[in-house]
Amino acid sequence: MRRHLLTALALVPLALALPVEAQPPRESLTIGINQYPSNFHPNIENMAAKAYILAFALHPVTAFDADWKQSCIECVSLPSVEAGDAVLETTPEGKPGIRVTWRIREGWNWGDGRPVTADDMRFAWEAGRAFETGFGPAETYRSAYEFTVNDPKSFTIRFDKVTYNYAGLGQFQPLPAHLERAIWQADKAGYRTRSRYETDTTNPGLYNGPYRISAVQPGAGVTLERNAHWTGPAAPFNRIQIRTVENTAALEAQLLSGQLDMVAGELGFPLEQATALQRRVGDRFRFSYNPGLTYEHVETNLDNPVLADRRVRQALLHAADRAQIVARLFEGKQEVADGGVHPRDAAYSPDTPKYPYDPARARALLEEAGWKAGPDGIRRNADGERLALEIMTTAGNRTREQVQQILAGMWRSVGVEARIRNEPPRVFFGETVSKRRFTGLALFAWVSSPENVPRSTLFSDEVPRAERNWSGQNIAGYKDAEVDRLIEALPLELDADKRKPLWAELQQRVATDLPALPLWHRSDAHVWPQWLDGVTPTGHQNYSPLWVTQWRVR
Incomplete structure (x- = not known):
């Protein structure tokens, strides 16, 4: 990583010296992202990096x-x-x-x-x-x-x-x-690792979009080439290279050096890094800031007896000055979240409970839950156990690591010790989160579709477990019969107006229980070369590469 970063920085003057008009005809496009997929099967596990890559190569109905x-x-x-x-x-x-x-x-x-x-x-x-x-x-x-x-x-x-x-x-x-089919029939439980998407990823028969995966560099990137049997609108490039650079500072260096043509907004630069870059480079690139349905939050593991107490979860949120974090890190360009539903989504209820920054209320809740102030400032229960929680996120994501540090400081001020431990995204998502191996708190984002009923993340039967081969996304282990009832009832109501009170009741209950601590609704920062037209961010889980045939070289 250090060698690559130094090389990238050494090339910056050359890249800056080339005017846009001098660029040669574009046979390829190189895109930077900050994660690498944990697998390539489209129907097993949900991960943003996989969704982004496969949007070029696999089409849904x-x-x-x-x-x-x-x-x-x-x-x-x-x-x-x-x-x-x-x-x-x-x-x-x-x-x-x-x-x-x-x-x-x-x-x-x-x-x-x-x-x-x-x-x-x-x-x-x-x-x-x-x-x-x-x-x-x-x-x-x-x-x-x-x-x-x-x-x-x-x-x-x-x-x-x-x-x-x-x-x-x-x-x-x-x-x-x-x-x-034959692979699946031979071993249904083992299919997730025996599928050709894992064992023969470059087999062209696995892909039906305008591109197919032609080469894989594990942990580093993927190369896509035109699908010779694609009959839809013409693909704009012969080759698309997607490079994974998990450290966002190195991602920026590679963009400036010309090793990358663009950085995907769906999983690229944190917003504040992109705005700072735009101030430095002016109109060398095109910048677009797109608010959407990506919800940054802190997931709790409710199997942890400390976090099983709702008062502790509420205290953690009251002790987090989210408005200050948004102002300091994002220049106020992110919206503080009341929950997982975006205010511009038709499902949003303005009556959802709010948690303003209130450290006094946080301390009172912790006292009520039996956590008393200790001599070193960290609270202890009646058995003398310290109020200490592990918080994890994706290593190399500079913004999330900053948010961790800020949250840890805010929580310490009310007597909670937060211990930071991070992992590369493919490990964090592929093993730790999906199999509920984190012990306390996990900082990451969900992205959803419009008016999306949160069954996979909140329904009792969607808790990942071994006998179901870890399907489901109820990572917290949240179980509430009334929430289950509302999740079952919502999709059945065809009248949008009659769905509103159901949505309001669901958001009221979940925001009171707080199986996850909402942070903000993310605005994605897209960075494109000046010569590329037609990229249309969507703001939801059907990512922009799904419409890659509309991309054009200017």
Whole structure:
């Protein structure tokens, strides 16, 4: 890392000396990101780095667009009750259900020339229904109780509940059955490590987007090349290189040296680093700051008896001066969060409980919970145990590490010791967080789709566990029967106005319980070269590379 950083800095004068007009024709694009995926299977584990890379190479049937509207990516049209391709019905158990039919476009191919068919969707459904495989989100597969292949380009799914987002397939993506089904059938529980996405990642048949992964440098980057069998709009570059630079200072150095053409806003520079860079380099690059549905927070492990007490969790949030952190680190450009729902999301309730900075209230809550001031300033309980919690985040992310230090100081002022321990993102997300191996607090972000029901993160049955191969994202281990009821009821209400009181009740309850400590809703800082047009940030989990065919060299 030190050698690469020194080399990058040595090249800065040369890069600055080249005017934009002197740039040669662009056959390739090099993008910097700050994480490396823990795996490459699209339906196993959710990680921003993987979602970003695979958006170039794998297309879903549907996705939310930049206007936060459900749209077709590879379907002919969105199904609807009015059009007759979504039909309300009664399930065999006598429950209200819905039968939905999608038709995928002709000419959609895998990178080995095989067409994408309804059978590829069926295989993804089969594997998702076998819960030992560990797919997520599990609820999609649980609700989809019957799958019918109508013809090679059409399939019908019967759901055991009618939801307001029935036209979208979310993260349910096709898988190349001709390559993957036999591997899955041989060992369903071991499939997550035996899949060709892990053992043969550069196999072109795994990808159906405008690009395919052609080379992998573990921990360092991925190379994508045009899918020769892609029949959609032309891909703008012959080659796209994505480099992982987990240290954001080194990421900046590589951008300035010309080793990188751009830094992805979805997981690149912290906002304050990007604004400082813009002040230094002026219009050498194009900068865009896009607010969205990325929610920075501190997850708690409720198996820890200290954190199991709600009063301790509330005290930690009251002791955190989030407004000051946003002002100091982000020039006020992030919005302090009341919870996981963004204020501009249709689901947001303005009546969600707030936690203003109030260290006196934090101390009172800790006293009430039995934590008394100790001689060294750290509180102790009746057994003499110190109030000490471990806090973890992604190593090399300068901003998160700064936030850790600031939070630790604020918490110490009310008698809580925060011990910092960090890991590289691929370890932190791939093992520690996904398998709930952190002992106290974990600082990271969730990104969601618009009006997203937080089933995977808050529903009792979504707590990751070994027997389910660690599927689910309820990392805190939060369990509340009333929250479960609301999560079950929300998707079933098709009237948006009638959903509002349900949303308000859910946010009220979760903000009172605080299984996670909300920090802020993140604004992503996108940095592009002046010669690149057409990149449209979305602000949600369907990332901008999904529309890479709209990118153009000026």
